Amino acid sequence: MNYKNLKKAILLLEDGTIFEGKSVGIEGSSFGEVCYNTGMTGYQEIFTDPSYSGQLMVTTNAHIGNYGVNDDEVESNGIKIAGLICRNFSFPYSRDRSSGSLEAYLEKHNLLAITDVDTRAVVSYIRDKGAMNAVISTEVDNVESLKAQLKEVPNMEGLDLASTVSTKEPYFYGDENASYKVSALDLGIKTNILRNLAKRDCYIKVFPNTASLEELKGFNPDGYFLSNGPGDPEPLKNAQKVAGEIIEQNLPLFGICLGHQVIGISQGVSTKKMHNGHRGINHPVKNLITGKGEITSQNHGFVIDRASLEGNDKVEVTHIHLNDNTVAGIRIKDKNCFSVQYHPEANPGPHDSSYLFDQFIDSLKK
Structure with missing residues (x-):
């Protein structure tokens, strides 16, 4: 040209x-x-x-x-x-x-x-x-x-985009003879998330965003995963219901990005649209449990409202974004559930956050 x-x-x-x-x-x-x-x-x-x-x-x-x-x-x-x-x-x-x-x-x-x-x-x-x-x-x-x-284009706030990118039919990823089985609810899942689970000896069945917990349980999994995805988490009522049921039954659950926000909502936490979001591969995050810093990949325009965590005795903040102190990770107290706002499967070189997949595998072993 x-x-x-x-x-x-x-x-x-x-x-x-x-x-x-x-x-x-x-x-x-x-x-x-x-x-x-x-x-x-x-x-x-x-x-x-x-x-x-x-x-x-x-x-x-x-x-x-x-x-x-x-x-x-x-x-x-x-x-x-x-x-x-x-x-x-x-x-x-x-x-x-x-x-x-x-x-x-x-x-x-x-x-x-x-x-x-x-x-x-x-x-x-x-x-x-x-x-x-x-x-x-x-x-x-x-x-x-x-x-x-x-003027006719709808605003991102209140928009359910996860249903437009979720798989229409369940599919499998990884080795069927792997040690662990994981049911993943697809809200817009990235392939590299599946790669990271598979290389940790997991066989994954990916379900549409409309799947019920009963359907996810039908795979007889060792644990559950809520994926990343686009749009506002508030309209995703089925995903919120599934997350709440998994947590209530104290089954192993890991969420990333949109899945993280859905987990928060299921526990009475609200989310909000950010001024311009976090999108890049060099965002600094602090792990409040270990005190260590992580250089992370991020892509989100919504975030858990930190103010809504005040007085909530179910949810503990585990990670914060060091640029603006927004919530970057949570865990549910006395439950086998944790989630992060950023993308541990993506990085420009530093593998600071890959331990989160190992942490999920440890939860499956328990």
Whole structure:
């Protein structure tokens, strides 16, 4: 492709602010909540993470596409972001392990992406004003029409997106002769979570988000897992019910991200939408039990409301985010249940949080 002939494109925020750019290839318009990720690597893992469903992704790393794509570096069955906004899109790529270009990958999944955007200005604006709905479009002459369409896009708060990315039918992952069996409720599960469980001698059956505890019990598992996922945890009534029943029966339960929030709600804790969320691979977390720090991967726009934990005698905070003191982990007192807001299966190098999977295995042994 001739870089000089790229078609003009825009990023239009719901408050009317416009940032100019150019289309990477696919033409049209794509709507969603605009957010940003500060990771310097791992763009393919970000794009295929179901937790980003319904969101327009701004990448703060200046160069995107320079190392191509690899078929093994995906977190789901395809791209889940609603659109991509970047500073410098690299059409050439260079890496021995690449299976193709990011340009071709985006075209295959029909994803709209724009480049040449002043992403520093966009991120600065979002940090000040907060997350909001937006549209990226090549229809630069139809701004008023785009504004009208943008008004009809639902807000992320109160939105059930987990049901849109959850599996429709149960499936298995791992070695059926493994030592442990785990029933996982899929709210938007990442493949690397399954990999981490499987390599710890677990055989996993992944269930749709609508599954009951009776269905999960039908696998005769040693423990239960509540996955990550997109959207607001409040509408997920079935997942909350299942979590509450597992905890009440004192069965081993581990939750990550959205699953962590669902566990909190099941115990009378409330959640809230954040100003602009945590999304990156270098977020500092303190383990209050051990006193140790962890460099973590995070991706969430909702969080457990710490104020709602006051007076709650069921839930203990185990981890906090050191940047803003938000709740990053909890455990249920006198129950075999714990959860974290961040992603121990994902990291840019440090494996500070991988012990959480080992902790879950220890709970299965008990």
